[in-house]
Amino acid sequence: MLNKYARAFFTRVLTPFAALLLRLGVSPDAVTLVGTAGVMAGALVFFPMGEFFWGTIVITVFVFSDLVDGNMARQAGISSRWGAFLDSTLDRVADGAIFAGFALWYAGSGDDNVLCAVAIFCLASGQVVSYTKARGESIGLPVAVNGLVERAERLVISLVAAGLAGLHGFGVPGIQILLPIALWIVAAGSLVTLVQRVVTVRRESAEADAAAAAAQGGEAAQ
Numbered sequence: 178m179l180n181k182y183a184r185a186f187f188t189r190v191l192t193p194f195a196a197l198l199l200r201l202g203v204s205p206d207a208v209t210l211v212g213t214a215g216v217m218a219g220a221l222v223f224f225p226m227g228e229f230f231w232g233t234i235v236i237t238v239f240v241f242s243d244l245v246d247g248n249m250a251r252q253a254g255i256s257s258r259w260g261a262f263l264d265s266t267l268d269r270v271a272d273g274a275i276f277a278g279f280a281l282w283y284a285g286s287g288d289d290n291v292l293c294a295v296a297i298f299c300l301a302s303g304q305v306v307s308y309t310k311a312r313g314e315s316i317g318l319p320v321a322v323n324g325l326v327e328r329a330e331r332l333v334i335s336l337v338a339a340g341l342a343g344l345h346g347f348g349v350p351g352i353q354i355l356l357p358i359a360l361w362i363v364a365a366g367s368l369v370t371l372v373q374r375v376v377t378v379r380r381e382s383a384e385a386d387a388a389a390a391a392a393q394g395g396e397a398a399q
């Protein structure tokens with residue numbers, strides 16, 4: 178949903194910045210790589226220490242590179258298959274780092290095995306949700322469903338909650354509860370999304386197989 182409705186807004190806002198980077202000779206691939214490195218650093222340095230506010234600030238600065246790189250490639254007319262592969266592959270790396278950061282916190286000083294497991298579930302289910310689409314498309318299906326909780330929702334829900342939970346360190350009482358709530362929401366939402374996508378792929382593959390069988394039958398009859 179965010180991908181559908183917020184992308185146009187962020188495209189407008191980020192286009193001048195993307196144009197500036199192109200004028201400075203920066204490549205879309207460099208933005209993809211630096212953005213991913215920044216997200217990983219923010220998540221894996223700050224989150225395991227319980228520094229959720231600063232971790233979220235660092236991640237937020239770098240995560241928008243994922244909208245800038247494609248914008249640059251399109252403006253410069255150099256969108257490529259390699260760029261699409263690099264972008265999607267490094268999305269998985271960045272997402273893995275964010276939820277690993279939460280899991281490491283709960284496995285350590287956060288001291289909560291259940292929430293550690295929920296964070297690991299968010300990590301794994303998010304990767305599988307993305308895989309369903311990539312694999313479905315690779316076997317020639319449209320996978321005409323996005324689902325309840327796509328990547329943008331996973332990131333916004335967990336990062337807004339983490340950033341706000343981090344305000345506990347500045348003396349705001351009780352606010353740290355937002356992070357566990359967000360992790361449960363992302364976990365449940367990812368499960369629903371996974372089911373939505375698997376059901377769609379099952380229906381689309383049955384339709385495609387039936388159409389192929391009908392076409393073969395028609396050829397054999399001629």
Ligand SMILES: CCCCCCCC/C=C\CCCCCCCC(=O)OC[C@H](COP(=O)(O)O[C@@H]1[C@H](O)[C@H](OP(=O)(O)O)[C@@H](O)[C@H](O)[C@H]1O)OC(=O)CCCCCCC/C=C\CCCCCCCC
Nearest residue numbers: 179180183184243265307327328329332333336337340341
């Ligand atoms: C008192 C202060 C408290 C502190 C609070 C901290 C506030 C922090 C707030 C928010 C931070 C969240 C920002 C998250 C932005 C996420 C942007 C993003 O990168 O989205 C990526 C997404 C998808 O991009 P792609 O098409 O490249 O990726 C595809 C996707 O991954 C598919 O995955 P799947 O969905 O299938 O699981 C893959 O299948 C595919 O391979 C892959 O190509 O892009 C979008 O969706 C575009 C829309 C972005 C919407 C962003 C909304 C941001 C909302 C609020 C931002 C508020 C910012 C406030 C900044 C404050 C800074 C202090």
Ligand SMILES: Nc1ccn([C@@H]2O[C@H](COP(=O)(O)O)[C@@H](O)[C@H]2O)c(=O)n1
Nearest residue numbers: 205206243246247250256257260261264
């Ligand atoms: N290094 C890159 C990154 C992206 N692209 C192209 O942009 C598309 C993704 O657009 P986003 O707005 O989601 O970043 C991707 O499919 C590629 O076509 C690129 O060429 N090089």
Ligand SMILES: [Mg+2]
Nearest residue numbers: 243244247264
């Ligand atoms: Mg991108």
Ligand SMILES: [Mg+2]
Nearest residue numbers: 243264265268
């Ligand atoms: Mg991306």
